[in-house]
Amino acid sequence: MKREIPVNSEGHYTIGGLDSLELAKEFGTPTIVYDVAKIKEQIAKFKAGFEEENVKYHISYASKAFSSLAMYDLVAKSGIGSDVVSGGELYAALKGGMDPQELEFHGNNKSRAELEMAVDSNVGYIIVDNFYEIDLLNEVLTEKNKTADILLRLAPGIHAETHEYISTGQAKSKFGFDLQSGQASEALEKTLANPRFKVLGVHSHIGSQIFATAGFVEAAKKLMDFLSAWKEKYDFTAEVLNLGGGFGIRYTDQDEPLDVKDFVKIIVEAVKEKSKELNYPMPAIWIEPGRSVVGEAGVSLYTVGSRKDVEGVGSFVAVDGGMGDNIRPALYGAEYDAVLAKDPNAPIAQNASIVGKYCESGDILIKDYDFPKTEPGDVIAMLSTGAYGYVMASNYNRNPRPAIVFVEDGKARLVVKRESYEDMIRNEIL
Numbered sequence: 001m002k003r004e005i006p007v008n009s010e011g012h013y014t015i016g017g018l019d020s021l022e023l024a025k026e027f028g029t030p031t032i033v034y035d036v037a038k039i040k041e042q043i044a045k046f047k048a049g050f051e052e053e054n055v056k057y058h059i060s061y062a063s064k065a066f067s068s069l070a071m072y073d074l075v076a077k078s079g080i081g082s083d084v085v086s087g088g089e090l091y092a093a094l095k096g097g098m099d100p101q102e103l104e105f106h107g108n109n110k111s112r113a114e115l116e117m118a119v120d121s122n123v124g125y126i127i128v129d130n131f132y133e134i135d136l137l138n139e140v141l142t143e144k145n146k147t148a149d150i151l152l153r154l155a156p157g158i159h160a161e162t163h164e165y166i167s168t169g170q171a172k173s174k175f176g177f178d179l180q181s182g183q184a185s186e187a188l189e190k191t192l193a194n195p196r197f198k199v200l201g202v203h204s205h206i207g208s209q210i211f212a213t214a215g216f217v218e219a220a221k222k223l224m225d226f227l228s229a230w231k232e233k234y235d236f237t238a239e240v241l242n243l244g245g246g247f248g249i250r251y252t253d254q255d256e257p258l259d260v261k262d263f264v265k266i267i268v269e270a271v272k273e274k275s276k277e278l279n280y281p282m283p284a285i286w287i288e289p290g291r292s293v294v295g296e297a298g299v300s301l302y303t304v305g306s307r308k309d310v311e312g313v314g315s316f317v318a319v320d321g322g323m324g325d326n327i328r329p330a331l332y333g334a335e336y337d338a339v340l341a342k343d344p345n346a347p348i349a350q351n352a353s354i355v356g357k358y359c360e361s362g363d364i365l366i367k368d369y370d371f372p373k374t375e376p377g378d379v380i381a382m383l384s385t386g387a388y389g390y391v392m393a394s395n396y397n398r399n400p401r402p403a404i405v406f407v408e409d410g411k412a413r414l415v416v417k418r419e420s421y422e423d424m425i426r427n428e429i430l
């Protein structure tokens with residue numbers, strides 16, 4: 001289905017009601033512009049899904065998808081939590097105004113310093129990933145004479161239909177305690193026996209950019225079966241079943257993602273059914289959406305520069321950004337759509353690859369794309385770039401990372417400055 005491309009009276013593409021050409025002029029390019037209303041709308045839909053199902057729940061924004069102080073502030077004010085996966089994310093989340101109690105700390109190799117930081121700052125929940133971490137966290141808690149609310153991350157042995165690099169729930173995954181081999185039971189025994197840990201429940205995250213609900217339903221059912229067995233064996237009843245994130249979004253018009261509210265309802269229904277079947281008390285359901293909160297709200301604005309045409313071979317239209325601000329096409333073969341900002345409805349006039357300015361042949365943002373006629377200076381808006389773009393950006397070729405702008409209520413606000421050349425040498429010693 002073709003998505004709606006909003007334009008103003010001059011026919012220019014608009015973001016949150018503002019003229020994208022004006023935004024490009026004011027903030028320069030490349031810039032990633034977020035329509036804040038879209039972020040808020042997604043959060044509201046997630047909440048509505050749970051509210052309609054009338055279950056206990058907790059939504060934690062997976063801030064690895066996109067974070068900045070302004071984003072953490074927005075999340076805090078939206079009344080949901082956030083998950084963090086490093087000391088750096090934890091630091092920024094606290095600076096951005098997140099209540100530490102609303103934070104979940106994830107990671108498959110948390111360092112002692114990171115665990116100390118989490119414990120010192122009273123992070124609400126630590127998602128324990130492996131045996132090394134059980135011991136390390138125990139040491140940290142013992143030293144500080146504290147306790148921690150934890151969830152055990154489990155690898156449920158489920159294959160999600162997505163790119164191999166972003167699939168995480170399969171048995172051969174670096175994340176979590178393996179269910180089938182008995183590792184998970186051993187981790188539960190160990191943590192239940194230690195009064196430093198309060199085990200709230202279990203966690204699984206099967207992967208990212210998933211369209212089908214089957215994997216989530218399968219994971220939920222499998223975990224409920226294990227929980228039920230653990231109730232018998234260890235007299236342990238989980239208060240929380242955290243099913244992670246991974247809800248797919250629309251990158252191109254070929255993508256047909258499910259509304260996030262429906263995703264929630266289908267998952268909750270599956271857990272309800274299992275809870276009834278097993279006579280297991282309904283746990284609170286927690287989720288951790290990242291991409292689906294910010295992905296479609298973000299648009300990357302680029303300016304066209306050079307081009308190359310080789311008769312019978314192909315054409316390249318180069319823009320002033322590329323793999324440094326969006327590695328996803330090069331890393332995952334991810335596909336995107338783009339529009340010509342000055343006239344998104346202009347007729348298709350060329351088939352060209354939209355390429356970046358980095359010294360790599362793989363620096364292709366959109367391959368062999370049917371697009372209107374372009375000239376140097378034109379602004380191209382690449383759609384759905386709000387997740388895993390800026391946060392995975394690099395300074396490759398010493399290109400500065402882009403600026404980030406939030407648009408809301410007809411106003412644009414710079415929330416991350418474009419890096420300067422000076423910023424890029426600030427840690428260097430001559």
Ligand SMILES: Cc1ncc(COP(=O)(O)O)c(C=O)c1O
Nearest residue numbers: 062205208245246288289290291
């Ligand atoms: C543990 C965990 N939770 C949540 C997420 C967020 O996933 P997504 O951005 O696909 O919603 C991820 C990333 O895949 C993750 O590893």
Ligand SMILES: N[C@@H](CCCC[NH3+])C(=O)O
Nearest residue numbers: 064166208209328387388
């Ligand atoms: N970086 C990936 C998602 C990783 C999810 C984190 N576990 C992407 O851009 O699609």
